[in-house]
Amino acid sequence: ISDMAFGIRELAKKLAQIRIRLNVHNVFILAKAHDETLISHTRETTEWLLTKNSNYRVYVESTLENNKIFNAEGLLTMNPSFRGRLKFWTNKLCAEKPQTFDIVLALGGDGTVLYASWLFQRVVPPVLAFSLGSLGFLTKFDYDLYPTTLSRAFDEGITVSLRLRFEATIMRSQNNRNTTLDLVEELIGEESEDNHTHKPEGTHNILNEVVVDRGPNPTMSSIELFGDDEHFTTVQADGICVSTPTGSTAYNLAAGGALCHPDNPVILVTAICAHTLSFRPIILPDTIVLRAGVPYDARTSSWASFDGRERVELRPGDYVTISASRFPFPSVLPLDRRSKDWIDSISRTLQWNSRQRQKSFKEWS
Amino acid sequence: ISDMAFGIRELAKKLAQIRIRLNVHNVFILAKAHDETLISHTRETTEWLLTKNSNYRVYVESTLENNKIFNAEGLLTMNPSFRGRLKFWTNKLCAEKPQTFDIVLALGGDGTVLYASWLFQRVVPPVLAFSLGSLGFLTKFDYDLYPTTLSRAFDEGITVSLRLRFEATIMRSQNNRNTTLDLVEELIGEESEDNHTHKPEGTHNILNEVVVDRGPNPTMSSIELFGDDEHFTTVQADGICVSTPTGSTAYNLAAGGALCHPDNPVILVTAICAHTLSFRPIILPDTIVLRAGVPYDARTSSWASFDGRERVELRPGDYVTISASRFPFPSVLPLDRRSKDWIDSISRTLQWNSRQRQKSFKEWS
Amino acid sequence: ISDMAFGIRELAKKLAQIRIRLNVHNVFILAKAHDETLISHTRETTEWLLTKNSNYRVYVESTLENNKIFNAEGLLTMNPSFRGRLKFWTNKLCAEKPQTFDIVLALGGDGTVLYASWLFQRVVPPVLAFSLGSLGFLTKFDYDLYPTTLSRAFDEGITVSLRLRFEATIMRSQNNRNTTLDLVEELIGEESEDNHTHKPEGTHNILNEVVVDRGPNPTMSSIELFGDDEHFTTVQADGICVSTPTGSTAYNLAAGGALCHPDNPVILVTAICAHTLSFRPIILPDTIVLRAGVPYDARTSSWASFDGRERVELRPGDYVTISASRFPFPSVLPLDRRSKDWIDSISRTLQWNSRQRQKSFKEWS
Amino acid sequence: ISDMAFGIRELAKKLAQIRIRLNVHNVFILAKAHDETLISHTRETTEWLLTKNSNYRVYVESTLENNKIFNAEGLLTMNPSFRGRLKFWTNKLCAEKPQTFDIVLALGGDGTVLYASWLFQRVVPPVLAFSLGSLGFLTKFDYDLYPTTLSRAFDEGITVSLRLRFEATIMRSQNNRNTTLDLVEELIGEESEDNHTHKPEGTHNILNEVVVDRGPNPTMSSIELFGDDEHFTTVQADGICVSTPTGSTAYNLAAGGALCHPDNPVILVTAICAHTLSFRPIILPDTIVLRAGVPYDARTSSWASFDGRERVELRPGDYVTISASRFPFPSVLPLDRRSKDWIDSISRTLQWNSRQRQKSFKEWS
Missing domain, CATH: 2.60.200.30 (Probable inorganic polyphosphate/atp-NAD kinase; domain 2)
Structure with a gap:
């Protein structure tokens, strides 16, 4: 039985990081719709995706349909092939047809990822989270590198960590x-x-x-x-x-x-x-x-x-x-993810175990 | 993959408590050999085991071979069938042939169970630990009830928790x-x-x-x-x-x-x-x-x-x-073991979350 | 200057426990007026005081004036001398003429003492607090012994600790x-x-x-x-x-x-x-x-x-x-008060540093 | 009595920071005698003091008497007036005649100040501590500014905090x-x-x-x-x-x-x-x-x-x-010392209550 226990441990270890190949059709973009910067980034990413592959459909929040900064109409007139591939999601759609989406791209901070968890109360598509500022516990990718990150993810597949909910x-x-x-x-x-x-x-x-x-x-x-x-x-x-x-x-x-x-x-x-x-x-x-x-x-x-x-x-x-929950949260990890990743997060974000280095204060003993 | 994760979880849950049927031949008794009370209990348990079933061999610490309180010679003269079935273990035997033993009976406190872990550095037989005082984290059985406990264990089988080492x-x-x-x-x-x-x-x-x-x-x-x-x-x-x-x-x-x-x-x-x-x-x-x-x-x-x-x-x-370690520690659990067992241990032994109940001290607000 | 510092320390030490002789005329009784037991105790203590010394005036909460359990009318008919010496206090009186009262007797728990602090926002008379249950941090006297406690306090004086507010x-x-x-x-x-x-x-x-x-x-x-x-x-x-x-x-x-x-x-x-x-x-x-x-x-x-x-x-x-605050809270201490008093309070009330004594758990080392 | 308590409080407050005028004759310099940099600083400070005022006598550790870096002989030959004013202290002198010294200058870190406390087991002269690195809890003065610091201290007096020992x-x-x-x-x-x-x-x-x-x-x-x-x-x-x-x-x-x-x-x-x-x-x-x-x-x-x-x-x-102890430790404070001084120390040295400022993580609520 010790050996069986060891086997289970190994299985669990593998499960902690599953490699998945994606067959991307429908991309879901999540960003705070009240923040002008984020709307611009959403627009930029949407255009990039629609341009990159004519099989991609991109879903953005329905409140962007008539948003001036997002300018959906302008986007559609750029390229006739975009029409029909730019879609708008609602909370209802997330609740009822979560399987529609092959991947969720979250733009923002850890709060945005929490919001993704709230939107998808049952099955959650893999969530790839871009940070607009410093990386967080849940936002593992730098937004500035999104073209490279997405190209690799869609071509080579992703590594997913199933987070307990x-x-x-x-x-x-x-x-x-x-x-x-x-x-x-x-x-x-x-x-x-x-x-x-x-x-x-x-x-x-x-x-x-x-x-x-x-x-x-x-x-x-x-x-x-x-x-x-x-x-x-x-x-x-x-x-x-x-x-x-x-x-x-x-x-x-x-x-x-x-x-x-x-x-x-x-x-x-x-x-x-x-x-x-x-x-x-x-x-x-x-x-x-x-x-x-x-x-x-x-x-x-x-x-x-x-x-x-x-x-x-x-x-x-x-x-x-x-x-x-029977519905864990699949968080996309960087491909070169290392054990230290989490320790880095707590050290950087929480200043865990940090102290100004002193000269030894027992210098006379 | 969520379902697979769920399956692994269920497997792990079962593994946490494995039911084993024992085919007992060789019983190992562990007790502090410098404590007179424990030597008496070792003697009593040994006699009970040798008497109960003529297939049982009982191993006690080799230092008891000439111990007056244990009185091995007296024991052997009680019943001719005991001869050849009373054996003495040494640290070397534990190290080299741990598979010899079908079960370890530990008599004492949590320290005795730690000692069992030290003795068996590789494979550990299932350890059933009797407490001489109040129950501890690792000593789950009351010594006073040993005849019932052992009879049930040998007849109906045991539940074992594989503790990480x-x-x-x-x-x-x-x-x-x-x-x-x-x-x-x-x-x-x-x-x-x-x-x-x-x-x-x-x-x-x-x-x-x-x-x-x-x-x-x-x-x-x-x-x-x-x-x-x-x-x-x-x-x-x-x-x-x-x-x-x-x-x-x-x-x-x-x-x-x-x-x-x-x-x-x-x-x-x-x-x-x-x-x-x-x-x-x-x-x-x-x-x-x-x-x-x-x-x-x-x-x-x-x-x-x-x-x-x-x-x-x-x-x-x-x-x-x-x-x-590849060699976990199989700790025998009470058959009616419940989730609360551990909470009871920390409440009773460490007085976790205990406080004198007060009359509410906001009585005037 | 070291010596001066030492002198200040000594002064502060004395100040921590001041001995005061009382010239008692007006006694203030504080108890939760919605608790029947406390009303009875208030009645009992009032009668005892009025009987004990014809110079004492006793102030109870004005809500008791027509309270059936307190039965002010009944009390006054017991002894003609009581009339004029049973008085009723209001929050306004506490706020405006706190010097009226020579001592406050609090009956209840620590919450009652907090209430006394709330009532007397500026000068606070010495507060002698009786506990109805187990002694608390602020209720230092057992109500059952009130006749002895009060007799000694009024005859021999009291020791007061000035608590920082x-x-x-x-x-x-x-x-x-x-x-x-x-x-x-x-x-x-x-x-x-x-x-x-x-x-x-x-x-x-x-x-x-x-x-x-x-x-x-x-x-x-x-x-x-x-x-x-x-x-x-x-x-x-x-x-x-x-x-x-x-x-x-x-x-x-x-x-x-x-x-x-x-x-x-x-x-x-x-x-x-x-x-x-x-x-x-x-x-x-x-x-x-x-x-x-x-x-x-x-x-x-x-x-x-x-x-x-x-x-x-x-x-x-x-x-x-x-x-x-310029207005500390004078808490009456038991005459035989000892350093340990506070340690006893935290040990008893909060179970500070308590643990079930174990047999040593390093028994094998 | 409340007023008396208030008075004591005021006295204590003043005592926490005593202003003293110095009549400096004998200056004691303390620095780790095994550190070359500190020996150089000791030499520099000694020369500065001897030069500044012909009434000053400077005591350095006796181990420096024949130290090449300190070069006592070289110092004495610089100026004939130095002879007789450069002195060497021993542990024995500190123990027996601590009153000899009008002020102790400590060069180093907090450990050096602890060492001063160890040297002066009874009366301690005022200790003015220079830090060679970042300021510490006990080293309040930047060594680089020592000429200004000492000139002001000797001319205008010092503020001393009597630290409990x-x-x-x-x-x-x-x-x-x-x-x-x-x-x-x-x-x-x-x-x-x-x-x-x-x-x-x-x-x-x-x-x-x-x-x-x-x-x-x-x-x-x-x-x-x-x-x-x-x-x-x-x-x-x-x-x-x-x-x-x-x-x-x-x-x-x-x-x-x-x-x-x-x-x-x-x-x-x-x-x-x-x-x-x-x-x-x-x-x-x-x-x-x-x-x-x-x-x-x-x-x-x-x-x-x-x-x-x-x-x-x-x-x-x-x-x-x-x-x-009857012998507190008189630590010299900066003249413009402020309440915040200690908070600054714990913030800077221990990073008390520090955290990377985050964007609010409740952005979606």
Whole structure:
């Protein structure tokens, strides 16, 4: 069995970086539509793509259809072959026909990549992210080199890292906030087979983290944390951050969590300002199903947020389930990607382990 | 590919807990031979096993052969069938013929289980660990119930968790401590193909952690950290702790690292008293090969230790490689083992997230 | 000068614990008026005081005047001498004539003592706090022993610790949120002599902490921190906690600050979930004047709160000044008070440095 | 009494920065005598002083008397008036006649200033520290400007900050390591009046910190901590760091302690790698007397070190007392010293609260 374990490890290692050949027809471009610079870049990239290969169709955001800077009409008049190949995407199209797109080109910063994750709630096309400024955790390509990058990607194929996403579902108590009820009993007690106590209300696939916190509430939250069918602990804190490895450098960092390489199949659970001395962040396998809820006798609601958006009130008795999503996020890596890539990111972006070099301060000993 | 990833995840989940049927012939008993209580328990368990099934052979430590409390001679005279079935193990036998043993019974605390890991440096038989006091992270069975536990284990089979071990090898510089040399250049520079710069000297399979620290040295250490073929960072600290998930509750905890579920395939890297504000513990995949070394221009040596033992001096230019071992540690789990088991361990043993419940202290707001 | 320094140190030491003889006429009783148990205790203590000495006047909260459980009418009919000596206090009386009261008896928990601090915004009478449950950081006396405690206090005098309070004032920008302005320039730049840029709006004397945070806002805050006439740093975080030593065991603890003995004349500045790896809590002298403000170009407001109450919006350009108050909080200490008192509080209430004693886990080395 | 407290505060504030007029006769120069550059600077400064005023006597380290680079003979032949005014100091002279010197000029880094503290174990002359590289926590003056700096200092006077030092004394048990004894009982039990149990052995005045740790010992230490006549706690850790505010940026930082402004009259107690989740650094008044000792039943010794030097073994039963010294360290401040000075030091030297400014990463919300 040791050998089998070793084999699985090798498989997992390969899976962390899959090489894919692309047969590109439909290219999706994502950029913040309110930023003039980005609109110009979108226009430039679109023209480049339409010119490069007459089989390519390019989808840009529908708000650009009548945008003066983008000037779709001008683009179409440049070359008769462009007509019919310049298309406009809507959120609805992303939700309903994500398989339409062979690749997503994201232009901007890490926030744009998070937005791509939000747009594609189920299947996500491979996302190749260009940075307009310094490279980030998710934006691995320099926009200035886009012609070379895209030519190589379309010709030679791409390397994709499947980043863990969470599927998070809000579960509403059907019990009218009866403060004599016990959430722990309802979820894992003997009577818990009966699933009529809660109803699902909205599912989110998230790339960074789910936060349950006190929201606008001045007092701390009391949050019941469950794993699979067990009650783990009661967290007395400003909140709790349940983070993917990708999210470890975002809010998890601020809450005091460890920095976690994105290839690790783990869930990071960190309290936000725990009102205790003995909370230490924990790292759980991504095969576990977590539930975080508000006790029935809580005096206030808590709030759940998903990748920093979509803040939703959790009233006493409500909870949110968090588990590994069946729909990971395929992030395109540079072809010459190295182990050090992530260490470089945390060193450069977060100044991890940096210190002014001093002359030794024990010079007299 | 998402589906494939999902499949791998499921496989990995199953692998985390393998059910094995045992065909028991040779039982290995491990207990601290200098503790009178433990010798009595060893004697009691040995007698119970020899009596229970005439096919069982029981191996106890060779120092017990002439121990008065154990009284081997008395045991053999109790029943003629015992003769030839009571055997004595030596460290050499463990090293050379580990496959001899169908199961190891450890009696004591977590330290005894660490000792089992030390004894079996390559293949490790399944280890079923009885606690004499309160249950620990590795001692999952109450000794008082040993007859029931063993009967069920031998009849119904056992569930085994394969705990990650590291293989750590000391690499000695062959360059006579030439302080003008650059360790980074030697290990990952263009000339690094030539492997004549360092020679291996001793390999250790460890279950908890490898520590490289300043040892008896009063000043801090400077440690170069490499991952695969890259230079990660230079750590200015009292030392560095590279821990398995199993070791996350040992020295890693003291150094400020996160608590990590033992099923996670990760490496925890934590500085010990970093002389910088910006070191944060990092979590790496267990597919990476780490190297931690002493720069040639260091004014002092550092010391490497393996599971808290075997402290070895690393002189300038030396380093230690750390990677996932091909020989994991099969730890026997209770049959009714639950997700919560680990959370219970950290709550009970470390008082994780415990606090005296207070009346709310915002009573006037 | 060393000797002078030593003398000052001695003086400060004495000041930390002042012995006062009381000439008691007017006793103020403070208890949560919505809790039936506390009303009974208030009634009991009032009767005991009125009976004990015909010179005592007892002030209870005006809401008790017609409270059935307190039954003021019944009390007055018990003894004709009580009439004229049972009085009722209002918030207004506390604000305008705090010198009226020779001593405040607080019944409840630490929250009640915080409330006393809130009621007496300027001069505070000595506060003797009875705990109804386990002793807290501020409730040093067991209510069950109140007759003995009060008799001794009134006869032999009391020992008072003068706890540092902060005076915090909100300063409103008069510049109509002009985002081209620079707060740093306004506060410490060359033009900063002109004090027309900001106007004060409300001052609070607080015992625990001033928090400036993102409030209901989902994104982090950017807070400019000034000390005396210098710009210290820009904090990118969920917020900032500026705590007295008394408050070090409250929100400061949750934010990761050190625990600070209440006698220290210091200000504790701790970021709340700093979005950086290199923020470490700092300890400043209480002679410094701090200012924490929202930059003019901030996209959102921040919120200031005072002892967890009175949340106030700080719009871009606004700031709050924080400095040692001229009105400390005289907390009555047990007569046999010892150095260990505070260590006992943190050990008992926060389980500081507690761990299940283990058998040594290096038993094999 | 509030007013008195306020007065004391004002006094303390003034004391933090005392203005002194110097009547300079004897100048003491301290620099590392093994560094050629520093010897040249010492020579240069000596010549400048001897030339500047014929009343000045300059003391340099006695090892320079025959040093070729310093070339004392050459110096004396430059000007006949120099003879008799160039003097050589020894450690003995510092220990016995510290009042001889009107001012100490330190050339080097913070380590040189620590060395000055070590040389002057009782009264310390004002120390004006020049940095040869970037300014440090204790080296406040740029060497390149020494003529201006010294001229102003000698003419206009200096501002001195009296930095807290600790007096630490090793107390040896006279009980021959009887493991049945109880250190807690001996130090604070009923029999503790009898002071024959321990004898003092060596006192150190230290500027940064006293560390008691496991030294070369591979297992953790168990340290009993006492404050005044109380037992505070038992620390299970690699060690304990008791730091002055000055030392808060040295080893205390590495152990996880808060950064503390040097004017604060406090003692910082921080565990080094505590083997518990619930240790949090504590800040105590400098009026307390601490004792840290090794229990009689400890299996190993611990080691005490003083400002990183003078490591001394503490055998079971031994302890070290730590209290505010009567001999503070007078550090000369720049005349235009500002509150921000310390914040600048921690920002520049430790990169406190620094982070690469990012474009906001919530750009899509």
